[in-house]
Amino acid sequence: MDDRLILAIDAGTTSTRAIAFAMDGATVAEAAAPLAQSFPQPGWVEQDAAEIRDRTLEVTGRVIAGVGARQVAVIGLANQRETVVFWSRATGAPLAPAIVWQDRRTAGQTAALRAEGREPEVQEATGLLLDPYFSATKIGWAMAQLPAVSAAAEANDLALGTVDSWLVWNLTEGRSHLTDATNAARTLLMDLAGLHWRPELLRLFGVPFAALPSIAPSIGRLADVRMFGAPIPLCGIAGDQQAATIGQACLAPGEAKCTYGTGIFMLANAGEKPPASRNRLLATLLWTDGAARRYALEGSIFVGGDAVKWLRDGLGILDTAAQSEALARSVPDSGGVSFVPAFAGLGAPHWQPEARGIISGITGGTTRAHIVRATLEAMSQQTADLVETFAADGVVPRLLRVDGGMTANDFLCQDIADATGLVVERPRTVQTTALGAAMLAAVGAGLYPGLEVAAARMAAPERQFHPAADPDTRARRRAAWRRAVAQAVAGLSG
Secondary structure, eight states: OOOOEEEEEEEOSSEEEEEEEOTTSOEEEEEEEEOOOBOSSTTOOEEOHHHHHHHHHHHHHHHHHHTTTSOEEEEEEEEOSSOEEEEETTTOOBSSOEEOTTOOTTHHHHHHHHHTTOHHHHHHHHSOOSOTTSHHHHHHHHHHHOHHHHHHHHTTOEEEEEHHHHHHHHHTTTSOOEEEHHHHTTTTOEETTTTEEOHHHHHHHTOOGGGSOEEEOSEEEEEEEOTTSSOEEEEEEEEHHHHHHHHTTOOSTTOEEEEESSSEEEEEEEESSOOOOSSSOEEEEEEEOSSOEEEEEEEEESOSHHHHHHIIIIIOOOSSTTHHHHHHHTSSSOTTOEEEOOBTBBOTTTOBTTOOOEEEOOOTTOOHHHHHHHHHHHHHHHHHHHHHHHHHTTOOOSEEEEESGGGGOHHHHHHHHHHHOSEEEEESOSOHHHHHHHHHHHHHTTSSSSHHHHHHHHOOEEEEEOOOSOHHHHHHHHHHHHHHHHHHHHGGGO
């Protein structure tokens, strides 16, 4: 029996966790800690970079200590993407709050660049659209608006990067400043075909090259972590959605997964060349080992599980997120209520960063159960939007693999099947982001010869949900959803 363990760090948006996996993918030990967000102005979303660091090191240390004599052979890292951290090279201290991927403060700048006709050239180079979601405009804003950041750049003391870079810096105690290519692909700064920073994009967005991390492969011996005793190699890094796609074993072109966490993210394996979307989907890198590479087509929705969190923390109509399933089942339908949870604008396929959420169809008979059901149905309908858009780009998956914390909800999984008309498959472990990071690390350390072998040993499905809604019901629900989205978008001109 192989007693070696693979430690995966999953640094998400609202929590960070560490999981020790056995070689067969079974969870041996796990620790997690919540992460706070702040909203200093409408449309602004920030986090304390020191808290991200401290909580991540804390849970990692707890798992390593907890597994005792069993050997942690390798570490893999997955992280929330696009969020930007600024810190001092000399002290390692953050210079400003981290600007989170949901942040909309640069919506005006991206709109101006689109009006100048810059989006086609940017999309051709990076696979991305001009939207405040991505890192580049956040960096440019900080350079122009935050004196501590610009002063550090002038003194050659500035280091910046996405959350993977920040954590690698801290895990290696300042010895390594790198980002993996899947995270670099989310910045609006990397050439998607060449996997290098593009000087003309750095100039366009006002990003200092000297502060950027080097771009590394997703798989390979990337650094050594020495802070927990004997050195442990860090051999796999990927953005969380790419890691989840790998953890779901979407390793052949056309295979697709959708993750339901803070947001909703659908990715489909697109093969060896960058895909070109005609319908405002994103092209992104899925993984590279420095020699081979795989790309993905992606649709990103900014609010998924965050809407249920808002019902709990903002409205107080839920005590726990788990209550949402029973409440949704307690009514036969949403009672005509539609909820478009555009708290951070609308992502794919609409890309309306200034849109805001609406709840429509409320009557005197509306109860909290109707609002909760409409919230879950919004996740399903947004998924159906993505499935239709993927199909317009020629990608029609045979089934949809789902993961993330919200997919523990059987009602939601069945409703996704009904809304999309696809078979929905849930994996044995819903922590597929961490599992994907573990698979990358295992291959990078030579524990498995390739991702296909790692997936065969470590990943497995748990249950399938088959569409049960009749076509007329599905069509009526789709039409009601489209009307609600049109109302949210119409509000921009009001």
